[in-house]
Amino acid sequence: xxxxxxxxxxxxxxxxxxxxxxxxxxxxxxxxxxxxxxxxxxxxxxxxxxxxxxxxxxxxxxxxxxxxxxxxxxxxxxxxxxxxxxxxxxxxxxxxxxxxxxxxxxxxxxxxxxxxxxxxxxxxxxxxxxxxx
Amino acid sequence: xxxxxxxxxxxxxxxxxxxxxxxxxxxxxxxxxxxxxxxxxxxxxxxxxxxxxxxxxxxxxxxxxxxxxxxxxxxxxxxxxxxxxxxxxxxxxxxxxxxxxxxxxxxxxxxxxxxx
Numbered sequence: 235x236x237x238x239x240x241x242x243x244x245x246x247x248x249x250x251x252x253x254x255x256x257x258x259x260x261x262x263x264x265x266x267x268x269x270x271x272x273x274x275x276x277x278x279x280x281x282x283x284x285x286x287x288x289x290x291x292x293x294x295x296x297x298x299x300x301x302x303x304x305x306x307x308x309x310x311x312x313x314x315x316x317x318x319x320x321x322x323x324x325x326x327x328x329x330x331x332x333x334x335x336x337x338x339x340x341x342x343x344x345x346x347x348x349x350x351x352x353x354x355x356x357x358x359x360x361x362x363x364x365x366x367x
Numbered sequence: 368x369x370x371x372x373x374x375x376x377x378x379x380x381x382x383x384x385x386x387x388x389x390x391x392x393x394x395x396x397x398x399x400x401x402x403x404x405x406x407x408x409x410x411x412x413x414x415x416x417x418x419x420x421x422x423x424x425x426x427x428x429x430x431x432x433x434x435x436x437x438x439x440x441x442x443x444x445x446x447x448x449x450x451x452x453x454x455x456x457x458x459x460x461x462x463x464x465x466x467x468x469x470x471x472x473x474x475x476x477x478x479x480x481x482x483x
Contacts, residue, residue: 257417262392262410327391346393 237296246318249325261327268331271298275332276339289336298329307364309333309347314360317353324352326360333362370396370481373474377456380470383441384457387448387478388413395452395482412455416445435464446471449479 252260272289275296279288286304293299300313316326326349334347345364351357370387374396377385386397392410399405419431436443442464444456454475458467 255418255421256414257420258390259392259410259413259417262389262413265391266406266410 240315242315242317245316246325249316249318249327264327265331265334268328268333269335270331271328272332272335272339276336285340286336289332293332298332304333304336307337307345309362311360311362312353312358314353317360319354319356321352321354323355324349324360325354326352326362329360330362334364337364370478373478374398376474377454377471380456380467380474381458381462382456382467383459386412386455388453388455389451389482390416390453399457409455412443412445412453416447416453419445433468444468446475448475449482452478452482454478 249260249264252263256263275289275292276285278292279285290302290304293302298315299311302309302311311326311329314326314329316329318325330347330349334345337343337345337347347362347364349360350363351359351361353360374385374387375398378398384397384399384403386399386405386409387395388397388409389395390413392406392413394405394409397405397409399408415434415436416431419434423429423431430447433444433446436445439460441460442458442462444458444464444467446454446456446468448454454471456467456471458464
């Protein structure tokens, strides 16, 4: 599989471009991108490995996060590539999609996670919680 | 958040299909034909609304309170319901848009309150 490197600044400017074109609707599209990325991440995890432990390993190695911890219906990430410090609202829409889809792939049913805390707005971590709008 | 009763009321106003979606395209509630993908439909309605906001901003105008999509088969109306939600109505041809807009106003206000 081939990969391309995209910087944190490039992520931020792409997000701003799409927000300028279609406002909040792009957050839903980023979320769906994240769901697709989670499918691809899951394929990299051998069946012998725990899904979430494997996803953590892959997400860190691909540079999506510096670390991520999964709880029962919550995930806590540090150093998400989608963080833009000084933002007025949360920015990790793709990672939110990844977390939501991993929850589903675990067999826990469909869930939509909300990013309830974000490093972009000054929190220490990005926190994703199941069931939010 | 359950919107079953509100969806029923919206349909009762004369719509053949309805959806309540967040501004990022999340389906909050929908009564759509089974052949329609709820996720695709909702996110595209949010995208149309978002594009409408951008066009209005470029013209130095306020955000659109509703967007009407006209086709030979009827109209599709995307209406704002507060800061976080949109209501989408699929209307048959010949529907009195102003009558429906008046009828659904209290429902839009209720959805706005419930979604914050």
